[in-house]
Amino acid sequence: MLLLPRPLFLFLITITIQTVTPILLSPVSKDPSTQLYTISMYLQTPLQPTTLHLDLGSSLTWLLCNNNSSSNHPIPCNSSLCTTFNSGGTCSNNTCSLFPENPITRNTLLSTANLDTLALPTSNGSTQGSLVQITDFIFSCSTAQLLQGLAQNATGLAALGRNNLSLPAQISNSLSTTRCFALCLPASTQSNGAAFFASTGPYIFNSKIDLSKSLIYTPLIVNPVADTVISYNGQPSDEYFVNVTSIRINGKDVPINASILAIHQDGSGGTKISTSEPYTVMESSLYKRFVELFVNESLAFNLTATEAVEPFGVCYREGDLTTTRVGPAVPTVDLVMHSDDVFWRIFGGNSMVRIEKEGVGMGLWCLGFVDGGAHRRTSVVIGGHQLEDNLVQFDLDSNRFGFTSSLLLQATTCSNLNNP
Numbered sequence: 257m258l259l260l261p262r263p264l265f266l267f268l269i270t271i272t273i274q275t276v277t278p279i280l281l282s283p284v285s286k287d288p289s290t291q292l293y294t295i296s297m298y299l300q301t302p303l304q305p306t307t308l309h310l311d312l313g314s315s316l317t318w319l320l321c322n323n324n325s326s327s328n329h330p331i332p333c334n335s336s337l338c339t340t341f342n343s344g345g346t347c348s349n350n351t352c353s354l355f356p357e358n359p360i361t362r363n364t365l366l367s368t369a370n371l372d373t374l375a376l377p378t379s380n381g382s383t384q385g386s387l388v389q390i391t392d393f394i395f396s397c398s399t400a401q402l403l404q405g406l407a408q409n410a411t412g413l414a415a416l417g418r419n420n421l422s423l424p425a426q427i428s429n430s431l432s433t434t435r436c437f438a439l440c441l442p443a444s445t446q447s448n449g450a451a452f453f454a455s456t457g458p459y460i461f462n463s464k465i466d467l468s469k470s471l472i473y474t475p476l477i478v479n480p481v482a483d484t485v486i487s488y489n490g491q492p493s494d495e496y497f498v499n500v501t502s503i504r505i506n507g508k509d510v511p512i513n514a515s516i517l518a519i520h521q522d523g524s525g526g527t528k529i530s531t532s533e534p535y536t537v538m539e540s541s542l543y544k545r546f547v548e549l550f551v552n553e554s555l556a557f558n559l560t561a562t563e564a565v566e567p568f569g570v571c572y573r574e575g576d577l578t579t580t581r582v583g584p585a586v587p588t589v590d591l592v593m594h595s596d597d598v599f600w601r602i603f604g605g606n607s608m609v610r611i612e613k614e615g616v617g618m619g620l621w622c623l624g625f626v627d628g629g630a631h632r633r634t635s636v637v638i639g640g641h642q643l644e645d646n647l648v649q650f651d652l653d654s655n656r657f658g659f660t661s662s663l664l665l666q667a668t669t670c671s672n673l674n675n676p
């Protein structure tokens with residue numbers, strides 16, 4: 257009897273696992289007109305390059321359907337697939353139907369549920385490889401009207417939410433891989449960032465840095481009440497919430513009642529991560545104290561605020577700030593998570609926004625956080641500007657959120673992926 261030497265046997269297993277679990281990778285761009293993000297992939301037969309608005313918290317992917325795809329099939333009402341949809345799917349005109357939503361305008365409509373082919377390029381972490389196809393990707397068809405307010409040139413919406421029908425969930429289910437994806441949003445409208453699906457890493461940047469090694473983790477928490485336009489009794493939110501317990505500026509706590517950061521029984525409060533807001537939005541009472549402490553702490557940097565420009569609450573003259581490799585030198589903002597020593601540090605590059613003050617020809621740096629008003633459902637919505645050039649990971653198998661802080665600290669950016 258022939259026995260394989262044990263080390264060789266293990267080696268073969270390792271190779272097999274690597275070939276069946278590639279990272280799938282999609283380019284992500286920033287749209288200059290909305291400051292929101294798009295993701296690119298291939299859809300239909302023959303495969304067409306397609307640009308969709310990227311939305312982290314949405315549940316259902318939808319797109320403008322045309323009759324050009326030979327693989328597009330509406331899902332029949334009486335199919336077992338239709339009955340697995342939330343509420344059992346809705347039967348309309350003999351076709352299984354769903355409610356595609358626009359997270360910006362909060363419009364929705366009843367539209368058909370379809371299946372078609374989706375394809376994404378693979379990567380071994382550093383070099384782009386072949387396309388992987390998912391032949392029965394579930395989405396909904398929509399009309400051009402529902403695109404209003406989304407990133408320009410998007411022909412639909414890619415939903416990355418926390419449910420079984422989202423784009424990352426369908427990819428992971430279809431390939432039987434780990435339910436984990438990561439985003440690296442570009443700060444520039446000129447170069448792409450990336451989304452990585454079906455893998456916990458490595459994520460190789462600048463040919464050598466594996467950003468999965470820099471991740472700090474905090475639990476993902478569930479908001480028990482969905483905030484979609486169409487929702488069902490007892491349905492939890494598909495958005496990504498984290499347990500921010502305090503906010504520090506230059507090491508000092510913003511003086512707030514901690515209950516505002518907790519998620520209440522009705523789903524209000526808490527902190528979520530969102531790609532629907534270009535800047536982090538805070539509930540009014542929190543925002544006022546946040547700005548006040550930032551202004552106080554900026555005195556230590558010899559900074560005196562100038563007249564603020566909407567929608568921002570505090571701005572400084574560009575010439576008053578010195579720049580560092582992580583952006584303008586201002587007090588750091590820390591989002592402190594479940595424990596005092598777990599915090600997401602935000603440096604000037606992610607806290608400040610550079611704008612030209614109209615008519616004066618003067619550059620300003622404004623604190624890139626905005627006042628969401630007194631009756632915000634969610635107390636803190638961490639928005640795009642604060643996420644850019646940070647790698648963030650959503651690991652649903654381990655139920656945790658990973659973040660790197662500014663990649664500028666490691667002399668890289670979200671656009672320095674080796675892949676084209």
Ligand SMILES: *[C@@H]1O[C@H](CO)[C@@H](O)[C@H](O)[C@H]1NC(C)=O
Nearest residue numbers: 285286287288289407408409
């Ligand atoms: C949108 O499409 C038009 C025409 O193809 C192109 O000129 C423009 O650059 C695109 N805009 C963005 C933001 O990609």
Ligand SMILES: *[C@@H]1O[C@H](CO)[C@@H](O)[C@H](O)[C@H]1NC(C)=O
Nearest residue numbers: 302304320321322323324325
């Ligand atoms: C369908 O395909 C044809 C040829 O490839 C193209 O000219 C046309 O614009 C497509 N229609 C739509 C609605 O995408």
Ligand SMILES: *[C@@H]1O[C@H](CO)[C@@H](O)[C@H](O)[C@H]1NC(C)=O
Nearest residue numbers: 321322323324325326328330
């Ligand atoms: C599909 O589109 C072509 C032109 O693009 C049109 O002539 C044809 O009627 C359409 N078919 C259906 C079933 O809508």
Ligand SMILES: *[C@@H]1O[C@H](CO)[C@@H](O)[C@H](O)[C@H]1NC(C)=O
Nearest residue numbers: 331332333334335336337350
């Ligand atoms: C669903 O309905 C179609 C047409 O009415 C029928 O041909 C098909 O057999 C039905 N399928 C199931 C699973 O009942």
Ligand SMILES: *[C@@H]1O[C@H](CO)[C@@H](O)[C@H](O)[C@H]1NC(C)=O
Nearest residue numbers: 348349350351353366367368
């Ligand atoms: C219902 O289906 C018919 C035939 O496929 C189509 O002509 C009609 O536009 C559909 N109605 C709606 C509301 O989708």
Ligand SMILES: *[C@@H]1O[C@H](CO)[C@@H](O)[C@H](O)[C@H]1NC(C)=O
Nearest residue numbers: 379380381382383384458460
């Ligand atoms: C990825 O594949 C390329 C080309 O096959 C190879 O040169 C590179 O070393 C691989 N990288 C890793 C991390 O496996």
Ligand SMILES: *[C@@H]1O[C@H](CO)[C@@H](O)[C@H](O)[C@H]1NC(C)=O
Nearest residue numbers: 340419420421425426429430
């Ligand atoms: C999620 O979907 C997959 C198939 O796409 C199915 O096998 C699995 O049971 C579903 N899980 C849940 C929790 O609905």
Ligand SMILES: *[C@@H]1O[C@H](CO)[C@@H](O)[C@H](O)[C@H]1NC(C)=O
Nearest residue numbers: 512513514515516517518520
């Ligand atoms: C914090 O807010 C909660 C709910 O609004 C209130 O019941 C509590 O008394 C507040 N605590 C303090 C210390 O102000």
Ligand SMILES: *[C@@H]1O[C@H](CO)[C@@H](O)[C@H](O)[C@H]1NC(C)=O
Nearest residue numbers: 510511545546548549550552
């Ligand atoms: C800011 O400084 C002023 C004056 O020293 C102080 O009264 C106020 O409480 C400080 N605000 C915060 C939020 O620390």
Ligand SMILES: *[C@@H]1O[C@H](CO)[C@@H](O)[C@H](O)[C@H]1NC(C)=O
Nearest residue numbers: 554555556557558559578585
């Ligand atoms: C602020 O200004 C004072 C007096 O001009 C100077 O001594 C100090 O070094 C400055 N601090 C910083 C952080 O620039």
Ligand SMILES: *[C@@H]1O[C@H](CO)[C@@H](O)[C@H](O)[C@H]1NC(C)=O
Nearest residue numbers: 475477499501519593594595
């Ligand atoms: C958030 O963290 C605090 C402090 O560790 C803890 O008391 C609280 O239960 C956590 N909340 C959730 C929803 O996990």
